[in-house]
Structures are given as C-alpha cells and as structure tokens.
Amino acid sequence: MTxxxxxxxxxxxxHGRKNLPWQSSxxxxxxxxxxxxxLQQTQVxxxxxxxxxxxxxxxxxxxxxxxxxxxxxxxxxxxxxYSRARNLxxxxxxxxxxxxxxxxxxxxxxxxxxxIGESTAGAILSLACNQSLTILDGNVRRVLSRYHRVxxxxxxxxxxxxxxxxxxxxxxxKQNANYTQAIMDLGATICVPRxxxxxxxxxxxxxxxxxxxxxxxxxxxxxxxxxxEKSLAFLVYHNIKGHIFLAKRPxxxxxxxxxxxxxxxxNETAISAAIKExxxxxxxxxxxxxxxxxxxxxxxxxxxIIISSPGLEKGYHNINKLVLGVPAPVKKIISMLDYLNSAExxx
Ligand code: SF4
Numbered sequence: 001m002t003x004x005x006x007x008x009x010x011x012x013x014x015h016g017r018k019n020l021p022w023q024s025s026x027x028x029x030x031x032x033x034x035x036x037x038x039l040q041q042t043q044v045x046x047x048x049x050x051x052x053x054x055x056x057x058x059x060x061x062x063x064x065x066x067x068x069x070x071x072x073x074x075x076x077x078x079x080x081x082y083s084r085a086r087n088l089x090x091x092x093x094x095x096x097x098x099x100x101x102x103x104x105x106x107x108x109x110x111x112x113x114x115x116i117g118e119s120t121a122g123a124i125l126s127l128a129c130n131q132s133l134t135i136l137d138g139n140v141r142r143v144l145s146r147y148h149r150v151x152x153x154x155x156x157x158x159x160x161x162x163x164x165x166x167x168x169x170x171x172x173x174k175q176n177a178n179y180t181q182a183i184m185d186l187g188a189t190i191c192v193p194r195x196x197x198x199x200x201x202x203x204x205x206x207x208x209x210x211x212x213x214x215x216x217x218x219x220x221x222x223x224x225x226x227x228x229e230k231s232l233a234f235l236v237y238h239n240i241k242g243h244i245f246l247a248k249r250p251x252x253x254x255x256x257x258x259x260x261x262x263x264x265x266x267n268e269t270a271i272s273a274a275i276k277e278x279x280x281x282x283x284x285x286x287x288x289x290x291x292x293x294x295x296x297x298x299x300x301x302x303x304x305i306i307i308s309s310p311g312l313e314k315g316y317h318n319i320n321k322l323v324l325g326v327p328a329p330v331k332k333i334i335s336m337l338d339y340l341n342s343a344e345x346x347x
Contacts, residue, residue: 011202012182073325087115139187
C-alpha cells in the first residue's frame with residue numbers, strides 16, 4: 001500500500017464522512033448509485049435533500065423502473081444536467097428487464113448501463129461492495145494533481161491517462177471502500193479548490209505542491225475558450241385565471257422532456273408573429289429584464305415577455321399547483337411572477 005493510501009486510511013477513521021444519507025451498514029447499492037449520479041456536477045449539501053426526496057418517491061430500483069419519465073424528471077427538477085435523470089431511469093429499466101431487478105455487481109455489467117462511466121462504476125462497486133476499483137472524479141483529480149504536481153489539463157488524453165495511472169497506483173487492494181470515501185472526503189473538505197487546508201492534511205508530508213507552495217496552481221487550467229452567446233425570448237402567456245402556458249419540450253436538445261414557456265427569436269418581428277399564432281387576442285403586458293443562463297458550450301440570454309392571453313385554457317397550468325419538471329430558468333421566472341403578484345396584492 002502506498003504511503004498516500006495508508007495516511008488517508010488512518011485519517012479517515014477519525015475525520016471521514018460516515019453519516020451521509022446514502023451511507024448505511026451494509027451499504028445499499030441502489031442508494032450508492034443514486035448518490036454517485038446526483039453528485040456528478042453537484043455538491044453534497046445540495047444533493048442531500050434531493051436524495052432523500054428521491055428515495056421517498058422511488059424507494060427501490062424496481063419502483064424507479066416502473067415510474068413514468070415525467071415523474072422522475074419532476075423529482076430531479078432543479079438539479080440540472082437532466083440527461084443524468086433520464087439515464088438513471090433507462091438504467092433502472094435495464095436492471096429490471098435484464099437483471100430481474102437485482103443490481104449488477106460486476107464492473108463490465110455496470111459500465112454498460114447508460115450514464116455510468118469508468119469512475120462512477122469504480123465508485124459504486126468500491127463503496128457498495130468494497131471491490132478494489134479506482135475512482136477519478138473532480139475531487140480526486142484535484143488531490144492527485146497537487147500531490148504529484150501533474151502538468152496539463154485532463155481534457156488532454158495523455159494527461160488523463162497519467163491521472164488514471166496515478167489513481168490506480170494509489171488504490172489499495174484492501175479497505176477499498178474506506179479509501180474511496182476518504183479520497184473523496186479529502187478533496188471535498190481539506191484539499192478544496194481555493195484555499196486548501198494543508199496544515200490539516202494527512203498527506204501533506206509527501207505532497208509536492210505543498211512543498212513548492214504552489215497548491216492553487218493545480219489542477220492546471222485548460223486554455224480558455226470563449227463560449228458563444230445566444231438569445232431567446234420566453235413568451236410567458238397567462239390567461240384570465242392567471243394560469244400560465246407551458247409546453248413539453250421535445251426529447252432532444254436543451255431541457256429535453258421538461259416543460260417550458262413558448263419561445264422564439266428575440267426580435268420584434270418574431271415575437272409579434274409568435275404571439276399572433278398563439279392567440280390573436282393576446283397582448284404584451286411588460287417584459288422582465290434579460291438574464292443569462294450558461295450551458296457548457298454557450299451562454300443563453302433570456303428575455304421573459306409577460307403576455308395576457310384571454311380566452312384560452314388548453315396547455316395553461318396553475319403555477320401554484322405545478323407538479324411538472326421545469327428547467328431552472330423557468331423556475332426562476334415563475335418565482336419572479338410570484339413575487340410580482342404578491343407585491344401587487346400588497347399595494
Ligand atoms: S497538502 Fe495541501 S495541496 Fe497537498 S493534498 Fe493536502 S490539502 Fe491538497
């Protein structure tokens with residue numbers, strides 16, 4: 001076992017996180033899987049409530065498999081990166097049909113499920129089954145990049161290969177579940193992005209970045225690429241009852257399968273044509289300020305236009321009783337409308 005792994009395992013006994021809601025004795029692989037998928041791109045503090053609510057709605061993988069995609073997306077709404085929820089649902093269906101509802105515990109079977117890559121499969125089988133497998137998530141990369149002063153960004157395949165080599169080198173053959181939790185915890189609580197707490201770090205004595213005092217230079221950054229900007233107008237139609245028009249988005253593209261406002265290009269011609277097509281009686285009431293929503297590959301500027309649309313009911317929803325999965329910008333606009341309504345009623 002490497003010194004790094006030994007020091008981490010000793011530290012874990014006293015300082016590791018052992019009471020997260022998906023940690024149980026013995027571990028429940030369904031819970032571990034859900035948490036690992038939710039924790040991709042999302043912090044523990046945010047995930048805890050989503051996880052607790054999700055397992056109330058879908059207590060077992062079989063119940064998840066038998067649920068409608070709509071219900072799954074609704075439980076996921078707000079966590080972002082919705083392909084994760086769709087892949088969870090698809091995987092649950094495969095587990096039910098191919099493995100009779102029993103979670104597969106071989107690496108090759110697990111990695112063939114949608115949304116489960118090398119690191120996630122390693123984490124699930126390590127944490128749930130104590131198999132000697134390796135993880136390489138963002139926290140682990142940060143720790144290793146500093147400990148070894150790894151040059152380059154992981155988007156370069158040679159650098160990524162080097163990260164995997166180092167991660168496997170340190171992975172112990174025994175106590176693997178504790179080691180995996182320990183290295184994740186170290187990255188989340190001690191070797192944090194901005195101000196790593198090196199004086200409290202169990203592996204500081206051999207950490208090269210600590211020795212060179214250039215910890216925050218690692219992980220090295222990718223050459224900056226400028227994300228393009230796009231813009232859209234959201235047409236927020238409300239009818240006489242104050243109900244809002246929402247349409248289900250197509251199965252492909254951004255926010256696929258979620259419910260959103262009507263939209264069009266953000267220019268006067270497109271807006272007035274879209275409004276006429278929706279309802280000849282409709283008229284613009286006011287516009288809310290534009291705001292920016294960022295995706296990995298571009299920034300989207302959204303202009304919400306509030307439109308009175310008398311006479312229509314079909315496709316209109318009471319936002320006070322909304323149970324549909326909506327993307328974050330739609331949620332934001334709905335809460336702005338709530339605020340405006342309550343401000344008006346207080347006047
Ligand atoms: S010594 Fe500091 S930089 Fe090195 S692994 Fe520990 S916290 Fe990270």
